[in-house]
Amino acid sequence: MTARYADTLRNMRAMTPFIGPETLERRRGRRFRYRLGANESNFGMSPKALAALEAEAERSYWYCDSEHWEVRSRLAALLGVKLENIVVGEGIDGVLGVIVRAFTDPGDVIVTSHGAYPTFNYHVLGYGGRLEFVPYRRDCRNDVEALAERARATGAKLLYLANPDNPTGTFLGHDAIGHLLERMPDGCLLILDEAYAEFAPASDLPPMDAEDPRLIRLRTFSKAHGMAGLRIGYGIAPAEMIDAFNRLRLHFGVGRLSQVAAAASLDDPEFAASVVADVAHGRAEYEALGVELGIPTLPSMTNFVPFEFRDGAESDRMLALLDERDVFVRKPGVTPIDRFVRVTVGTASERAGFAEIFRDSVGVLRG
């Protein structure tokens, strides 16, 4: 590179966190029939949110409210926290970028499970951080003891944990999270990515204590609220940290329609609840399909189910078979969890279509 790039960029290797389905479609020269690889919520958004979005659509010539007041005030009331405890950004991805930036000096150590969220790793590398990977346990749960131990051993500044987890779908109750917080070293901050929180039992989530200086929690409208394409997510953290994030975040980065739709969706909790119920039903269908075909599944508290194959080579073959049949799914990138194929819970008709193709593909796989 000839230009005078910043040191961090100069020392960085190229990385793309995810290849999107549209990119794959261009490479394939053919559209997917079933889009079940990005854990999008194919149940769509609340009709009330859609109506609010449509009513505001022609006002798209106005910038957003840079303080996200309508969304933050509703969230504060719902979560029992203060407005000053909430930062809104361009999905969890956007908020994660600000958080990593706020805490990472080049060379700082950051701990995460091996095979967890690539976009988090992308941010860490992009700010010059050093990732320390901890393997998942044999049952594919996050290993809180080992994560805390690694954080202590390395003097980690940040520890990232998705709960419910992506890509495994597994869930740790509030006791386990509390234990992790106690075992983490002083000065280490837990970034708890709760993108799938709505799909877990509310009573088993950690209690909301926004001023806990050890913890940042992340939530999104991309999953249960069905708004991945609108790019709006949020973080809950001590007011002092939110103030720090406000010095870095893109103040007008979220879309106006996203704000309106998110606020309307919060006013219609029955919709997200119905999605959660539909997804639970769909997960049970996927699990039954796994039983039928002799393909184990992981118990999931998310909107996807990981199907377990023998090893990474076999799951690669399954991915190829599904791709030939116009089904988009993904799998984790690292051993040993790369033996799983992760399938989003789609609508009833998508699940039926997928089941037929999956049966056929498993038949081919077994020759």
Added chain:
Amino acid sequence: MTARYADTLRNMRAMTPFIGPETLERRRGRRFRYRLGANESNFGMSPKALAALEAEAERSYWYCDSEHWEVRSRLAALLGVKLENIVVGEGIDGVLGVIVRAFTDPGDVIVTSHGAYPTFNYHVLGYGGRLEFVPYRRDCRNDVEALAERARATGAKLLYLANPDNPTGTFLGHDAIGHLLERMPDGCLLILDEAYAEFAPASDLPPMDAEDPRLIRLRTFSKAHGMAGLRIGYGIAPAEMIDAFNRLRLHFGVGRLSQVAAAASLDDPEFAASVVADVAHGRAEYEALGVELGIPTLPSMTNFVPFEFRDGAESDRMLALLDERDVFVRKPGVTPIDRFVRVTVGTASERAGFAEIFRDSVGVLRG
């Protein structure tokens, strides 16, 4: 701050680039009647773009295309550049953030006109850069000689120039930009913010040479295309730089509806052209109003007109008078250009309403 923040953040003073009109409305306890302060395009977006957005709205549960292919392929054809020369982001603000990050090590010098774009300055300070401010010329044009001279004297890495300029509205033809490029020191990169390019004569914009290693150009759908709330803008730069930006940018940060609407707007160039014509008409009305009231105006090649008052104190009084009358406008923050009040060219009825209030306010101002 007790948390272990990154050094750059720890050394930074708080700064908010802009206070949005919604924030002001909450402070005032009253809505504005005329929103003419953020250079939003109150003419709205192309009806074809709106129809495309509405048709895609229920698909908001899908993430965007992380490669922005529909938008970039159209832009490449329109601009006569390659796909690899275009980066798309969350408005020019988002792209500027990536650019500043890509080039700025703490302490690096970055040159800009004094009173130019606050959000650019916000990014520079946020990445630890050191801003060097060059005064505007007496005629309120950017002083290209002085900018180049300051860049040479300080070994600047980046030089930011908005053309047509914000907040002055003034415009430099391609000869002046070419002269600046020649006078800049080796290794200094010109960030040419052309958010208002559509409002300038196309023949007087610099010729498109995307592989010029001295230059990054920025454009947006927020102004002539009327999509400020959809947050989509782009940069044109050498492919090698775009590749670098792809290692840093938020890959799924732009909304799906924004992509669809932007592509549709590019397919309907007559609409943006009609906005440009309407705005030219509106600027002439504002200028005539200035003549009528004895308030000089700056010649503008944008969608706003700066009205000139005696000094910053008088323009502050005018801002207060307009605020009392429910008109939202803004003024530059620094002397000597803080004597101007910058008024967005609104629709015909907004202009008529503004003219009436402005006449009244000038009357009050003069006692």
